[in-house]
Amino acid sequence: MVSILSFYKDGSPNIWVRPIEGITMLVDLDKMSIIEYSDRQVVPVPKAEGTDYRASELKPPFAAQTKPITIIQPDGPSFKIDGQEISWADWVFHVTFDVRAGLVICLASIFDLNKGNLHGWVLRQSGWNTIILVKISNVFCMFERYGGDVAWRHTEVAIPGQTIVQVRPEVSLVVWMVSTVGNYDYIIDWEFKRSGSIKVGVGLSGILEAKASFYTHTRQIKEDVYGTLIAEDAIGINHDHFITYYPDLDIDGEDNSFVKA
Ligand SMILES: [Cu+2]
DSSP states (O other): OEEEEEEOOSSOSOGGGOEEEEEEEEEETTTTEEEEEEEOOOOOOOOOTTOOOOGGGOOSOOOOOOOOOOOOOTTOOSOEEETTEEEETTEEEEEEEETTTEEEEEEEEEEETTTTEEEEEOEEEOOOOOSSOOOOSSOEEEEEEEEEEEEEEEEEOOSTTOOEEEEEEEEEEEEEEEEEETTEEEEEEEEEOTTSOEEEEEEEEEOOOEEEOSOSSGGGOOSOOSEEEEETTEEEEOOOOOOOEEEOOOTTSSSOOOOOO
């Protein structure tokens, strides 16, 4: 059973800011039939004007522009792909996909120079409840990230007659996936660092969830509308997003403990 909200699709591809407030349906997905239909209120549909986000449809004024930036790897990338196994710098791990969990990283290990063996991390990430499952290609990617940061540097001027300048760039490997869940696009990245750490990031992008209202100006609002008036008849709703991860950490086997520092 799923509860369906209604949106007005003519006039703009940005359906999410044009809800038909009050019309909801309960649908039985096994029978593919509507079990309940409710039309409980009449609220204006927010205007289509100015809601199209496609670059080709945007009209000036634009925000300040910057000149193009290109990052090149003249000798190609440093990672190797062997089936599901990825190796990069001292890291080795597996990448797989689960229709519900999305990107799954497992058997991640980094070579320990002192011990001469691989330190294991075991990881898994999960968390989507998707209503519409659509096959989209190119949602995964893997690339080396360099944002101009310094991993380590030192300038030595204490030795007479010598100046030593040493810099190591902070280059990491990122495994990246986008989950589009309705109006939202979650950019999930797993960043493997040379230092041995794994940084997990979630970027929330896409389109705001809005509800329709009678208000056209904030001055008219006297009640709690649970959001912010973002345009005439449109309120951006206050709400939370929860992302669930299932890390299974066996660092150097099971005989260790995890300490919050
Ligand atoms: Cu949201």
